[in-house]
Amino acid sequence: MSVEATGIPNAEALYQQAPCALLLINEKGLILEVNQTFCQWLGHTREQLIGTRKLQELLTVGGRMFYQTHWMPLLAMQGFITEVKLDFLTAQGTVAPMVLNAGRREHEGQVLNAVSAFIVADRMRFEQELLQAKRQAEDALQRHVVLEHELNRQRELAVDRALFAEQMIGIVSHDLRNPLQVVSMAAQYLRSQDMTERQDTMLGHIGEATTRSQRLINDLLDFTQARIGQGLAVSRAPIQLDRVIAAAVASLRLLHPHREIAFSASDEALFCQADADRLAQLLGNLVTNAVTYGDGASPIDVRVSAAQGTVEIAVHNVGNPIDETQLSTIFSPMTRGAEAGREVRSVGLGLFIVSEIAKAHGGVVEVVSTAQAGTTFAVRFPAYASGGH
Amino acid sequence: MSVQARNNVVVKGQGPLTLVFAHGFGCDQNMWRMVEPTFAKRYRTVLFDMVGCGKSDVGAYDIDKYSTLAGYAEDIVEIIQEFKQGPVVFIGHSVGAMAGVMAANLSRGLISAHAMVGPSPSYITDEDYPGGFTRGDIDALLSTLESNYLGWSSAMAPRIMGNSETPELGAELTNSFCQTDPNIAKRFARVTFLTDSREDVRQLREPVLVIQSSDDFIAPRAVGEYLTQVIDDCRMVLVENEGHCPHLSQPAACIDAIQTFLDQTCGHLPA
Numbered sequence: 001m002s003v004e005a006t007g008i009p010n011a012e013a014l015y016q017q018a019p020c021a022l023l024l025i026n027e028k029g030l031i032l033e034v035n036q037t038f039c040q041w042l043g044h045t046r047e048q049l050i051g052t053r054k055l056q057e058l059l060t061v062g063g064r065m066f067y068q069t070h071w072m073p074l075l076a077m078q079g080f081i082t083e084v085k086l087d088f089l090t091a092q093g094t095v096a097p098m099v100l101n102a103g104r105r106e107h108e109g110q111v112l113n114a115v116s117a118f119i120v121a122d123r124m125r126f127e128q129e130l131l132q133a134k135r136q137a138e139d140a141l142q143r144h145v146v147l148e149h150e151l152n153r154q155r156e157l158a159v160d161r162a163l164f165a166e167q168m169i170g171i172v173s174h175d176l177r178n179p180l181q182v183v184s185m186a187a188q189y190l191r192s193q194d195m196t197e198r199q200d201t202m203l204g205h206i207g208e209a210t211t212r213s214q215r216l217i218n219d220l221l222d223f224t225q226a227r228i229g230q231g232l233a234v235s236r237a238p239i240q241l242d243r244v245i246a247a248a249v250a251s252l253r254l255l256h257p258h259r260e261i262a263f264s265a266s267d268e269a270l271f272c273q274a275d276a277d278r279l280a281q282l283l284g285n286l287v288t289n290a291v292t293y294g295d296g297a298s299p300i301d302v303r304v305s306a307a308q309g310t311v312e313i314a315v316h317n318v319g320n321p322i323d324e325t326q327l328s329t330i331f332s333p334m335t336r337g338a339e340a341g342r343e344v345r346s347v348g349l350g351l352f353i354v355s356e357i358a359k360a361h362g363g364v365v366e367v368v369s370t371a372q373a374g375t376t377f378a379v380r381f382p383a384y385a386s387g388g389h
Numbered sequence: 390m391s392v393q394a395r396n397n398v399v400v401k402g403q404g405p406l407t408l409v410f411a412h413g414f415g416c417d418q419n420m421w422r423m424v425e426p427t428f429a430k431r432y433r434t435v436l437f438d439m440v441g442c443g444k445s446d447v448g449a450y451d452i453d454k455y456s457t458l459a460g461y462a463e464d465i466v467e468i469i470q471e472f473k474q475g476p477v478v479f480i481g482h483s484v485g486a487m488a489g490v491m492a493a494n495l496s497r498g499l500i501s502a503h504a505m506v507g508p509s510p511s512y513i514t515d516e517d518y519p520g521g522f523t524r525g526d527i528d529a530l531l532s533t534l535e536s537n538y539l540g541w542s543s544a545m546a547p548r549i550m551g552n553s554e555t556p557e558l559g560a561e562l563t564n565s566f567c568q569t570d571p572n573i574a575k576r577f578a579r580v581t582f583l584t585d586s587r588e589d590v591r592q593l594r595e596p597v598l599v600i601q602s603s604d605d606f607i608a609p610r611a612v613g614e615y616l617t618q619v620i621d622d623c624r625m626v627l628v629e630n631e632g633h634c635p636h637l638s639q640p641a642a643c644i645d646a647i648q649t650f651l652d653q654t655c656g657h658l659p660a
Contacts, residue, residue: 028631062529068633069415
C-alpha cells in the first residue's frame with residue numbers, strides 16, 4: 001500500500017483495498033470501475049470485468065430475476081437502493097452472498113450508479129436457520145388449521161345427525177299416537193261387554209300399558225318441541241294454584257296407591273297466571289321421580305307457596321341423596337338416576353320437561369339433595385307474566 | 390369495501406378510449422409514471438395496484454382468491470366495469486399483461502385490445518417452449534426474495550422513503566417493494582412465475598401489441614416471438630432496451646409503440 005507523507009494511505013490505495021467491494025456501473029449494469037476487494041472475492045481480474053461484464057451477469061439466476069424485478073425498477077425510480085442481498089457466482093462456481101447499497105450519480109451527462117457490497121456468509125447461515133424455524137412454525141400452524149377444519153366438519157356432521165335423530169323421534173312419536181288411540185278405545189269398548197275375571201284383569205293391563213305409552217309419547221313430543229321447535233308451548237291463564245296442585249296430587253295418589261303423598265299450601269288462595277295442564281304434568285314428573293328414587297316408607301311432600309310475586313311448587317322426598325356428579329346434568333335429556341337400572345321407567349325426559357315447563361313460565365327449577373334433609377325439587381316462576389296482571 | 394379503495398384505483402384524463410394500466414411483479418402503479426401522463430392528455434387512463442401491492446387494501450388479501458391469477462383477473466374485470474368509458478385498451482406489464490388476458494377471457498368483449506410490455510405466458514422452459522427458466526431457478530428467486538425481506542422489514546420502510554436527498558421522489562411516491570408484506574410478495578412471486586397462461590393467450594380474440602425488449606432476461610425475445618405465433622392478431626415491436634422494464638428505461642419508445650398501436654386499431658374498436 002503506498003503511503004503519503006501524512007502517514008495515511010492515499011485515496012486510490014484506500015479504494016482498491018477497502019474492506020468492502022466498490023463498483024461503478026452504468027445504467028445497463030456494465031461495470032465501469034471496480035476495486036481489488038471485489039475482484040478477489042469473485043476470483044476475477046479487473047480486466048475480465050471492466051467494460052465487459054454487467055453486474056447482473058455475475059449473479060445466480062434467482063439473484064438476476066430479483067435484480068430485474070426489484071433492483072432495476074427501484075434504482076430507476078428513486079435513485080438509490082439499500083441493503084439488498086444478492087448471491088454472486090465466483091469464478092470457481094461457488095456462491096458468494098453479498099449485501100449491496102447503490103446510489104445514482106450524474107457525471108458529465110452520463111448516469112452512473114455507485115455500488116458498495118460486502119460478503120454476508122455467516123449472517124446468511126444464521127438467517128437461513130431463522131427461515132428454517134419460521135417455515136417449521138408455519139407448517140405446524142398449517143397442520144393445526146387443517147386439523148381444526150376437520151374437527152369442525154366432524155362436529156357439523158354430528159350436529160346434523162343429532163338433529164335428524166331428534167326429528168325422527170318427533171315424527172315416530174306423532175305417528176304412534178293414532179294406533180295407540182285405537183288400542184285404547186278398543187280396550188274401553190271391550191270393558192263394557194260381559195267378561196270373565198281373568199279377561200278383565202288382562203284388559204286392565206292393556207289399559208295401564210296404553211296410558212303409560214301415551215305418557216311416554218307425550219314426553220317425547222314435548223322433548224322434540226323443546227329441542228328443535230320454538231320451545232315448549234304453554235298457554236298461561238289465571239288459575240288458583242293451590243287448587244290446581246291439590247287436584248293433581250289427588251290423581252297422583254290414585255296412580256301411586258302404595259305411597260303417601262302429602263300436600264300443603266302456604267296460603268288459602270294462591271292466584272297466578274299459569275298453564276294448569278302443564279303444571280299437572282310438571283308435578284306428575286316430579287312425583288314419579290320421587291316415587292322412583294325416594295325411600296318407599298316415607299311420605300312425599302308437595303308444597304306450594306308464594307312470596308314477593310314469585311310462586312313455588314316444591315316436591316320433597318327422603319332417601320339417598322343424588323350423586324353430586326349428576327346434579328349438574330340432571331335436567332338434561334337422557335339423564336337417569338344412578339340406581340334406576342333396577343327399574344327403568346322412562347328414557348329420562350321427565351326432569352328435562354320439568355325444566356322446560358319452568359322456563360316457559362319464565363322460571364327455574366332447582367334441586368337440593370343431602371343425606372340429612374333428603375331431596376327437594378323446587379320450581380319457581382313469576383306469578384304473573386311480565387306485562388301486568 | 391369499494392373497488393376503488395381495494396385496488397387504489399386512480400382515474401385521470403378524458404377521451405374516446407379508456408386505457409387501463411396494470412403493473413407487474415415487484416412494483417405498483419408508479420411503474421407507469423413515465424408513460425401514463427402522456428396518454429392522460431388524450432385518453433381516460435385508469436391506474437391501479439394489485440391487491441397486496443402498493444397502496445391497495447392489504448386487508449382484502451384473501452390467500453385462496455389470490456393463489457391463482459384468476460383472483461387478480463376477477464378484480465380487473467370489476468375495475469374495468471366500474472371505471473370504463475368507451476372501448477378499453479388494457480396495457481399490462483409482465484404478469485399484469487397475463488392477468489389482463491385472463492380478464493378478457495373471463496368477460497368477453499370487456500377489453501378491446503391489449504398492449505403487453507415484456508409479457509411471458511410461462512417462465513419455465515418446456516419441450517418446444519423457450520420460457521427461459523427451470524423450476525430450480527424459480528425456487529432460487531423465492532429464496533432471494535425471502536432473504537431480502539428479512540432485512541427489509543416494515544419498520545425500515547419509512548426511513549428509506551423519507552430520504553431527503555431525493556426530493557424528486559416526493560412523499561407520495563411510496564416504495565412499493567418495501568411496502569409489500571413479505572408473505573404476500575412470496576405468494577405473488579409464485580403466482581407470477583409458476584402460472585402457465587399459454588392456453589389463455591391462445592384464446593385471445595382481440596388485437597395484441599407485444600413490446601419486446603432487445604435484451605430481457607425475464608421475458609426473452611423468443612417468448613415474444615412465440616406470442617406472435619400463437620395469438621391470432623398480434624404484432625411485436627422490438628425496443629432497444631436492457632432489462633425487464635422498458636416503460637421505465639425507454640419510455641419514449643414505449644409511448645410511440647403504444648400510440649401507433651392505438652392509431653392502427655382504435656378506429657376499428659367496438660364501442
